[in-house]
Amino acid sequence: MGKRVAICAVAQTKYESNKWQQRMQGLVWEVVKDVKEQVGLGFGPREIESSVTCSDDLFDARTISDNAITDVVGAHFQGEEKVAADGSQAVYYAVSQILSGHHDVVLLAGHCKESQGASRNQVTHLAFDPFFTRPIGLDYLAAAGLQARAYMAASGVTDEQLADVVVRSRQWAAKNPLANAQDAVTREDVMASPMVADPIREGHVYPVSDGAIAMILASEERAQELCDNPVWITGLGNCYDTFYLGERELEGNFSLSKAAERAYKMAGVTDPKAELDVVEIADQYAYQQAQVAEGLGLCGAGEGGAWLEAGGPDAQNVNRSGGMLAGNPLLMGGLARVAECVLQLQGEAGDRQVAGAKRAVAQGSTGPAGQLQTVVVLEN
Amino acid sequence: MSKNRNVGIIGCGMSKFSSHREEVNQPEMIFEAVEEALADAGITMDDVECIVHGNMELFEMVHQPDMWHALGTGTRGKSGVRLTTGGTTGATLACAADNLVASGLHDVVMAVGFEKLQEGHTTGGISNMADPLWGRKLQAGALTGTTALQMIDKFGEERAKACAMKHRVIMDEHAALNEKAHRCFNLERSFITEMMDASPQLVGELRMIHMCSQSDGACVVIFASEAKVEEWKKKAAWVHDHETVHREESIIFTEEKTTHRVSAERIYARNGITNPREEIDVFEMYDPSSWWGLHWLGEFLLLDGDEHLQMVENDEICINGKFPVNPSGGVVASNPIGATALVRVAEAAMQVRGTAGKHQVPKPVHKALASGFGGTMWSTLMLLSDEKLNLEEAS
Numbered sequence: 055m056g057k058r059v060a061i062c063a064v065a066q067t068k069y070e071s072n073k074w075q076q077r078m079q080g081l082v083w084e085v086v087k088d089v090k091e092q093v094g095l096g097f098g099p100r101e102i103e104s105s106v107t108c109s110d111d112l113f114d115a116r117t118i119s120d121n122a123i124t125d126v127v128g129a130h131f132q133g134e135e136k137v138a139a140d141g142s143q144a145v146y147y148a149v150s151q152i153l154s155g156h157h158d159v160v161l162l163a164g165h166c167k168e169s170q171g172a173s174r175n176q177v178t179h180l181a182f183d184p185f186f187t188r189p190i191g192l193d194y195l196a197a198a199g200l201q202a203r204a205y206m207a208a209s210g211v212t213d214e215q216l217a218d219v220v221v222r223s224r225q226w227a228a229k230n231p232l233a234n235a236q237d238a239v240t241r242e243d244v245m246a247s248p249m250v251a252d253p254i255r256e257g258h259v260y261p262v263s264d265g266a267i268a269m270i271l272a273s274e275e276r277a278q279e280l281c282d283n284p285v286w287i288t289g290l291g292n293c294y295d296t297f298y299l300g301e302r303e304l305e306g307n308f309s310l311s312k313a314a315e316r317a318y319k320m321a322g323v324t325d326p327k328a329e330l331d332v333v334e335i336a337d338q339y340a341y342q343q344a345q346v347a348e349g350l351g352l353c354g355a356g357e358g359g360a361w362l363e364a365g366g367p368d369a370q371n372v373n374r375s376g377g378m379l380a381g382n383p384l385l386m387g388g389l390a391r392v393a394e395c396v397l398q399l400q401g402e403a404g405d406r407q408v409a410g411a412k413r414a415v416a417q418g419s420t421g422p423a424g425q426l427q428t429v430v431v432l433e434n
Numbered sequence: 435m436s437k438n439r440n441v442g443i444i445g446c447g448m449s450k451f452s453s454h455r456e457e458v459n460q461p462e463m464i465f466e467a468v469e470e471a472l473a474d475a476g477i478t479m480d481d482v483e484c485i486v487h488g489n490m491e492l493f494e495m496v497h498q499p500d501m502w503h504a505l506g507t508g509t510r511g512k513s514g515v516r517l518t519t520g521g522t523t524g525a526t527l528a529c530a531a532d533n534l535v536a537s538g539l540h541d542v543v544m545a546v547g548f549e550k551l552q553e554g555h556t557t558g559g560i561s562n563m564a565d566p567l568w569g570r571k572l573q574a575g576a577l578t579g580t581t582a583l584q585m586i587d588k589f590g591e592e593r594a595k596a597c598a599m600k601h602r603v604i605m606d607e608h609a610a611l612n613e614k615a616h617r618c619f620n621l622e623r624s625f626i627t628e629m630m631d632a633s634p635q636l637v638g639e640l641r642m643i644h645m646c647s648q649s650d651g652a653c654v655v656i657f658a659s660e661a662k663v664e665e666w667k668k669k670a671a672w673v674h675d676h677e678t679v680h681r682e683e684s685i686i687f688t689e690e691k692t693t694h695r696v697s698a699e700r701i702y703a704r705n706g707i708t709n710p711r712e713e714i715d716v717f718e719m720y721d722p723s724s725w726w727g728l729h730w731l732g733e734f735l736l737l738d739g740d741e742h743l744q745m746v747e748n749d750e751i752c753i754n755g756k757f758p759v760n761p762s763g764g765v766v767a768s769n770p771i772g773a774t775a776l777v778r779v780a781e782a783a784m785q786v787r788g789t790a791g792k793h794q795v796p797k798p799v800h801k802a803l804a805s806g807f808g809g810t811m812w813s814t815l816m817l818l819s820d821e822k823l824n825l826e827e828a829s
Binding site: 057104111112115116117118120121122129130131132133134135136138139143146147149150151152153154155156157177179181182183184185290291292293294295296298308309312316420421422425426 | 437492
């Protein structure tokens with residue numbers, strides 16, 4: 055990248071399992087108002103020029119879900135474009151709006167209320183094609199079960215290790231005031247929780263969550279005016295895998311490896327094991343923390359079990375936010391990772407701060423069993 | 435606002451548009467458009483780095499359809515972004531593809547717009563966009579008779595109705611020249627009054643015959659960096675600019691201007707266009723009905739009197755007229771919603787590149803304008819040209 059793009063402000067709601075008292079518009083306004091005040095900008099030319107939103111028609115049960123929030127993101131005779139995928143993809147697109155020269159200051163605002171549906175699995179079931187894979191009842195949880203079984207066999211990950219991933223997530227979540235699942239659990243608690251998609255146990259699954267996130271992104275020139283501690287997006291990459299689970303190497307990281315390779319190349323990261331101070335992984339299910347660690351190059355392919363055993367997550371500062379396991383809704387999983395990286399790089403992460411963090415990586419995924427992967431490298 | 439680097443459209447493809455594409459599933463129908471666009475550009479999937487994808491998912495009730503559609507878009511191993519903004523989706527995809535190439539993140543980006551309306555309930559799907567507490571009981575899909583009422587008030591019943599029908603017939607004449615068009619009825623100018631009177635009223639004077647179709651179809655447009663365009667020696671339709679004007683969902687009756695007029699004012703001002711009727715050679719407009727097509731022509735061209743009615747009455751908007759509008763037949767002929775606004779960009783690019791075949795306008799095309807419409811009266815414009823931007827001069 056020739057020019058640079060910075061994140062100048064971040065705001066998140068508290069993540070909760072049922073924010074019944076707030077409509078989605080209220081959630082989004084809470085965080086949009088916050089970031090606007092942080093940078094002291096209104097909407098319009100030379101202020102916030104455009105917004106990139108992130109939401110989903112099915113989760114919101116509204117056709118064109120963004121038309122419900124155009125007013126709260128300032129789109130009164132102004133630009134607004136919706137990314138319908140994980141919020142890390144919205145970061146990817148917002149950066150292109152600025153690097154293209156089309157805009158200098160962009161508001162990014164995403165939301166998801168998983169609590170509104172009777173079951174989020176009913177929504178993700180509809181991601182499967184109506185001919186072959188929907189009739190057998192697949193949803194993201196069931197697809198993850200198939201992937202978890204294949205991955206655990208290939209990488210030697212055990213039920214005990216997965217329980218420890220959850221125990222550690224809760225320990226860090228207790229230090230993150232915005233996290234949803236903060237109650238301490240023991241290895242035994244997790245291992246006694248029922249199977250929901252063998253080998254995935256109830257304790258391995260991120261809790262149903264509601265929440266919204268907003269950010270202000272700006273070009274290099276404007277970023278310096280807008281804040282004292284801009285966090286620079288120095289690398290971006292994303293990649294799709296094919297659709298049918300049977301045609302993928304479920305235990306591998308085809309799309310994530312490519313996404314990471316693209317982002318690392320742009321950011322000049324040559325040795326991810328040594329050059330990343332903070333790592334945020336969107337672990338919807340406990341096994342994904344190890345699988346994604348392999349894909350991000352924190353350990354070798356097939357070494358996820360050994361990496362967990364050797365204390366890799368602590369050594370490499372993985373998910374001090376508590377991770378997605380501590381409860382972010384789908385769509386906000388990757389965006390919450392980016393938000394945590396920004397806080398860490400600004401030195402604003404409170405009791406979970408990684409001292410002297412200079413470079414962070416955030417990962418997000420969209421689709422069944424991580425079909426689309428997104429990687430963002432950030433530096434202060 | 436400036437542009438980091440030039441972006442050109444080098445390939446366009448469309449599936450056949452129809453009310454029922456039962457012989458193909460969604461990825462298969464998309465693949466038809468992908469193949470045609472790649473052939474048009476003279477490249478292969480190996481040359482494409484990034485795919486932007488969009489539609490309106492509540493029509494077909496497929497969540498995150500870019501996942502399944504990977505089978506038809508060829509996105510395995512490639513980058514991509516999914517964007518959806520209702521009816522404007524296709525225009526948003528074009529803006530996004532332009533941004534992604536201009537940013538330097540990608541050299542070749544393929545925009546894929548899609549809808550298979552036969553697999554869902556179109557009017558029900560659209561009604562579902564209204565606020566469940568405040569608006570849903572009132573929303574009747576995309577059917578609104580307000581514009582007809584206003585135009586009748588302003589221009590008199592006889593003239594307004596005749597103009598809307600004339601617009602409809604001209605679009606039908608254009609559709610007859612476009613082999614991809616969904617509907618062509620061979621409507622005859624001599625029976626305009628009879629056809630209108632015989633057509634069922636939907637809302638007030640908005641009649642069935644004025645309204646767009648609901649179609650199955652896919653559209654693909656390939657955007658490339660200037661370096662790639664030159665390396666491959668392609669004739670390109672260069673993207674000069676785009677403007678997106680959204681607004682809130684509540685209706686504010688005191689608004690003086692439409693989003694269409696505001697988007698046009700902005701894009702003309704930035705690009706030094708003072709007389710759009712003279713300086714733009716062809717306009718592909720998202721015209722969901724003949725009433726809207728007629729009204730919005732005046733808005734997009736910043737007209738205040740009855741000149742847009744005159745433009746229809748004197749055949750100026752015909753394919754061989756002075757200011758051709760929708761030589762493709764427009765949206766009243768074909769409307770696969772998630773693809774529709776991208777079809778406007780594709781058709782404008784085809785006119786600039788001279789590849790529109792039987793519906794190529796019979797005059798040189800230097801500048802073409804494409805519009806997208808959707809959401810709660812949202813407007814997106816893209817300006818294309820046969821000459822690339824002089825970026826040093828522009829900045």
